[in-house]
Every structure is written in C-alpha cells, then in structure tokens.
Amino acid sequence: xxxxxxxxxxxxxGTNPEMNQAAVFExxxxxxxxxxxxxxxxxxxxxxxxxxxxNRMGHLLLAHGAEPRSHVALYMKxxxxxxxxxxxxxxxRVAGINVNxxxxxxxxxxxxxxxxxxAVLVDAEFAETMAAAIPDLETVRxxxxxxxxxxxxASACAAKGLTxxxxxxxxxxxxxxxxxxxxxxxxxxxxxxxxxxxxxKGVQWHMSDYFYACLSGGNPYGDKxxxxxxxxxxxxxxxxxxxxxSAPLMHGAGLFTLLTFVNLGGHLIMFREFxxxxxxxxxAEHKAHILMFVGDGMAVPLxxxxxxxxxxxxxxxxxxxxxxxxxxxxxxxxxxxxxxxNIIIRDxxxxxxxxxxxxxxxxxxxxxTIPASPKLGVVDExxxxxxxxxxxxxxxxxxxxxxxxxxxxxxKTARTFPVVDGRRVSILGDMGQIREDGxxxxxxxxxxxxxxxxxxxxxxxxxxxIKAHPAVHDALVAGAPDPRYGQKVAxxxxxxxxxxxxxxxxxxxxxxxxxxxxxxxxxxDVPEIRRSPAGKADYKWAKDQLPVS
Numbered sequence: 377x378x379x380x381x382x383x384x385x386x387x388x389x390g391t392n393p394e395m396n397q398a399a400v401f402e403x404x405x406x407x408x409x410x411x412x413x414x415x416x417x418x419x420x421x422x423x424x425x426x427x428x429x430x431n432r433m434g435h436l437l438l439a440h441g442a443e444p445r446s447h448v449a450l451y452m453k454x455x456x457x458x459x460x461x462x463x464x465x466x467x468x469r470v471a472g473i474n475v476n477x478x479x480x481x482x483x484x485x486x487x488x489x490x491x492x493x494x495a496v497l498v499d500a501e502f503a504e505t506m507a508a509a510i511p512d513l514e515t516v517r518x519x520x521x522x523x524x525x526x527x528x529x530a531s532a533c534a535a536k537g538l539t540x541x542x543x544x545x546x547x548x549x550x551x552x553x554x555x556x557x558x559x560x561x562x563x564x565x566x567x568x569x570x571x572x573x574x575x576x577k578g579v580q581w582h583m584s585d586y587f588y589a590c591l592s593g594g595n596p597y598g599d600k601x602x603x604x605x606x607x608x609x610x611x612x613x614x615x616x617x618x619x620x621x622s623a624p625l626m627h628g629a630g631l632f633t634l635l636t637f638v639n640l641g642g643h644l645i646m647f648r649e650f651x652x653x654x655x656x657x658x659x660a661e662h663k664a665h666i667l668m669f670v671g672d673g674m675a676v677p678l679x680x681x682x683x684x685x686x687x688x689x690x691x692x693x694x695x696x697x698x699x700x701x702x703x704x705x706x707x708x709x710x711x712x713x714x715x716x717x718n719i720i721i722r723d724x725x726x727x728x729x730x731x732x733x734x735x736x737x738x739x740x741x742x743x744x745t746i747p748a749s750p751k752l753g754v755v756d757e758x759x760x761x762x763x764x765x766x767x768x769x770x771x772x773x774x775x776x777x778x779x780x781x782x783x784x785x786x787x788k789t790a791r792t793f794p795v796v797d798g799r800r801v802s803i804l805g806d807m808g809q810i811r812e813d814g815x816x817x818x819x820x821x822x823x824x825x826x827x828x829x830x831x832x833x834x835x836x837x838x839x840x841x842i843k844a845h846p847a848v849h850d851a852l853v854a855g856a857p858d859p860r861y862g863q864k865v866a867x868x869x870x871x872x873x874x875x876x877x878x879x880x881x882x883x884x885x886x887x888x889x890x891x892x893x894x895x896x897x898x899x900x901d902v903p904e905i906r907r908s909p910a911g912k913a914d915y916k917w918a919k920d921q922l923p924v925s
Contacts, residue, residue: 403604433464444469578783589731616641629701671702748814765812
C-alpha cells in the first residue's frame with residue numbers, strides 16, 4: 377500500500393493538511409446547533425441532535441473494539457443510524473466501509489474480507505443475506521444490528537463465535553459527550569467503488585484530501601476553506617440551502633452531497649427508499665432549493681413525476697437539479713426545462729478515485745464537455761500530455777488532492793495513480809479530447825469502448841441518442857461478438873409504459889444523429905433496465921441480455 381501521497385510537487389494540493397470532516401462538522405454544529413440538519417422520512421433532527429447521535433454511535437463503536445484506523449463496514453440503507461454511523465466513525469478516527477445493500481453473500485464475503493473490517497453495522501432487513509456470509513468471514517468480530525436481532529442472524533453469529541449487538545438498545549445507552557481523542561488530517565476514509573468493471577476496490581483517502589477533493593473544500597461555490605473555524609464563520613445563522621438527496625449514502629455521490637451541504641449549514645431531506653413520487657412531493661412540500669440524484673436511473677422517473685406534479689404543486693423555490701456519479705441525458709434534461717425553464721441543470725463529473733472534478737456540460741448535439749481546469753488534462757497511452765487543440769483521443773487525468781491509492785492493492789494503485797510530468801495523477805480510463813482552450817470533450821469509459829471493424833464506439837454517445845426517442849424510458853449499450861467485425865454495437869432498451877418501437881424504426885431514428893456503424897445492430901427489449909441502488913449502469917447485466925450469437 378502506498379502510504380502518503382506526496383503533494384510537495386503539486387501546487388494544486390498545497391492546502392491545510394490537518395483538515396478533517398469530523399472537526400468541521402463539530403464547528404458547524406456549535407455555530408447553528410438548533411437549526412434543522414436532517415429530515416429523514418418526515419422526521420426532523422437538528423444539528424445538535426445529530427451530533428449527539430453521532431457521539432453515542434462513536435462510543436458504541438469504541439465499546440466493541442473499534443480504534444483509530446480500524447475498519448467498520450456499514451451495511452445499511454439511508455437512516456439516522458446510518459448518518460450517525462458515518463459521523464461516529466469519523467469522530468473516532470475509524471474508516472467506514474460503504475456496502476452495496478444489494479450484494480449477495482459471496483460479494484459480501486469478498487468486501488468484508490478485502491477491507492479487513494472488524495465489525496459490521498447492519499439493518500435487520502438484511503439478516504438472512506448477512507447470516508449466509510458469516511461462516512466465511514475472516515476478520516469480523518462484532519455484528520451490530522438495527523431494527524431488532526432476527527434469530528437467523530443471532531444463530532449464525534453464535535456458530536461463528538461473533539458478538540452480536542442489539543444496536544437499538546445499546547446505541548441510545550451510550551454517552552453523548554464528545555470526549556474522543558483529537559482527529560487528524562491523516563486519518564483514513566475508504567470509499568469502495570461500485571465494481572461495475574470487476575471486483576469493488578477500496579479507495580483510501582487521507583481525510584484532509586477527502587475534504588478538499590470530495591467535499592469541495594467546504595465551499596463548492598467559491599474559495600476553499602482552510603480551517604473548521606473558517607467553514608463555520610461563513611454559515612448564515614438563518615440557515616442554509618434545503619437539499620433533497622435521492623441517492624443512498626452507501627454511494628459516493630450521496631455521501632459527497634450530504635457532507636458538502638452540511639458544511640454549508642444546509643437542511644438535508646432524505647429517504648430510506650427511492651420513491652420518485654414521494655421525493656417530488658417532498659421537494660415541493662419542503663420548498664427545497666436543490667434536488668440531487670444519480671444519473672438517468674433516477675433522473676428519468678423523477679422527471680416523469682415532476683412533469684405531472686407541476687400542474688398541482690409549487691416548485692418556485694427549486695432553482696437547481698443536479699446529478700452526480702452518472703450521466704444525465706439531454707432528453708431528460710429537456711423535459712425538465714419544458715416545465716421549469718429557469719431552473720439550473722447541473723451534471724457533476726467525478727469519481728471515488730478523484731472526488732468532484734467539475735461540471736459536465738452538454739450541447740444541443742449531446743456532446744459532453746468539462747470546462748478547462750488546472751486539475752484536468754488528457755494524456756496518450758504512454759502517459760504523455762496531449763497538446764490542446766489536437767484531435768487525438770486520450771485518457772483524462774486528474775491532478776491535485778488525490779487518494780493514497782487502492783486499499784490492499786499496490787499493483788492497481790501503481791496503474792491508476794502514476795506520476796506524469798512530476799505530478800502524481802489519477803487515470804481512471806475515461807477517454808476524451810482536449811480543445812485549444814483547454815475544454816475537455818468527454819467520450820466515455822475506455823473499458824466500455826466497442827471496437828467494430830476498427831471503428832471505436834463509446835456506449836455513452838449511443839445511449840444519449842437512443843434516449844432521445846420519446847418512447848424510450850432507459851437504455852444501455854454494449855459490445856456483442858461479431859464474426860466479421862470482432863464486435864458489433866448492441867443495445868438493451870426499456871420503453872415507456874404502453875409504448876414500443878420496431879427495431880427498424882428505432883434504427884432509422886438513430887441514423888439522424890449517429891454514423892451507421894454506431895447504430896445498434898441488435899436491440900433487445902426488456903421490461904426494466906437494471907442499475908445499482910444508486911442508479912449506476914450495470915453493463916455486465918446488459919451484456920448478459922444479448923443473444924449469444
């Protein structure tokens with residue numbers, strides 16, 4: 377494992393190395409203790425109340441063997457307990473491990489063992505899946521359950537010799553005091569990737585770099601803050617923005633958004649389950665300012681509900697809809713602008729391995745661009761910078777505050793975080809071109825690029841074109857084997873209720889905006905496109921839906 381990222385040669389990363397989100401959070405709490413922080417499924421909590429819940433959770437973790445730099449897995453849906461667990465880990469210098477709650481037992485075994493988690497915090501609704509994973513766990517010693525302890529889980533823990541804890545009973549009984557040892561900038565936080573291109577990988581951050589790269593340095597709208605006091609001084613005592621967060625906290629974009637707006641003194645509205653109609657209703661009811669989600673998997677149903685609701689609900693306070701962690705298609709954006717023409721549309725570009733890289737723009741033709749920034753560049757296959765204005769396609773690189781690397785995987789760390797021109801960078805496989813003014817044209821993920829007879833096709837471009845058809849609800853594009861061209865472009869498409877389109881008609885529609893070699897030669901109609909709980913594309917599933925030959 378590469379230990380410390382060397383920022384000495386990178387001026388973009390030369391900021392306060394002692395910043396830690398736990399200290400920032402406590403400074404915000406002390407400034408606006410009685411302001412609302414969270415409304416969870418209709419129940420409101422103040423900053424002081426969430427701080428006390430987080431302190432109790434921190435003491436619960438310490439009481440069951442957690443210590444600085446140990447790892448605790450959070451196998452939970454959105455809840456006050458989940459938020460308190462995240463903050464409690466940070467306060468006690470423990471690295472929280474995010475867990476996709478749709479994982480099967482073998483996937484859980486991999487994640488818990490790979491992360492070397494010593495404890496798992498789990499919701500009772502996942503008891504059977506958790507119990508099935510327990511016999512193969514290597515490092516977990518304690519299972520803390522919220523929502524009661526089902527017998528199946530208690531029996532599995534007893535057979536393995538693990539301690540099982542009723543979180544609903546023991547959590548409230550802990551101290552609410554902040555009597556933890558001081559946090560540090562070099563404390564660790566780990567974000568596991570979605571595993572869409574292989575096994576999930578744990579991205580290991582120093583908390584100081586996490587604050588600047590993932591949480592916009594405490595201020596996404598201007599200069600970064602360089603002390604907890606500076607963050608707190610810039611918070612309005614009257615309260616901050618009201619933000620509806622549709623994404624689960626186990627997803628990087630959901631947690632990035634939550635903590636970013638906590639640092640602005642915001643009021644966050646969240647839900648345990650994704651219910652598009654309920655989220656839109658709450659957006660109007662709470663007079664929210666921002667609605668956040670992850671890509672088209674969430675944007676499309678939210679847009680459908682929003683369009684219907686504008687006839688009966690007031691959205692006059694809503695000034696921004698923002699996506700992060702997944703592409704938001706032009707067709708879905710256009711539907712929003714038809715009913716809310718003055719709203720700001722924002723698509724954030726970033727990754728677990730780089731944080732928030734900026735805004736992904738989209739022109740009338742659907743071309744995706746990222747504004748010029750010293751944080752971004754494009755390199756060729758030999759990691760040589762591509763000169764602005766060249767038509768050459770290369771890999772997009774990120775500079776500045778970066779993670780230490782992948783937990784427990786030095787080989788992947790070396791490949792993803794090489795040194796280019798004396799600076800350590802992040803190269804994730806996103807392909808692009810760089811224009812003369814420094815603007816980056818985003819083409820797509822290189823690992824998903826389809827090579828059909830020597831022509832390169834990026835799935836993202838074809839998906840944008842398919843979703844522009846009014847009958848299409850969602851779509852994923854992947855390569856299928858072809859005896860003549862090696863690969864051919866194929867699509868998995870779900871149509872809106874009561875609508876469908878013949879393949880020839882859809883192909884003709886696509887030829888209006890795509891070269892013929894990019895038009896899918898195979899189109900599979902499915903009832904629903906499978907995505908992760910956070911709305912991210914599942915390309916492995918999409919390929920499984922395609923004909924074998």
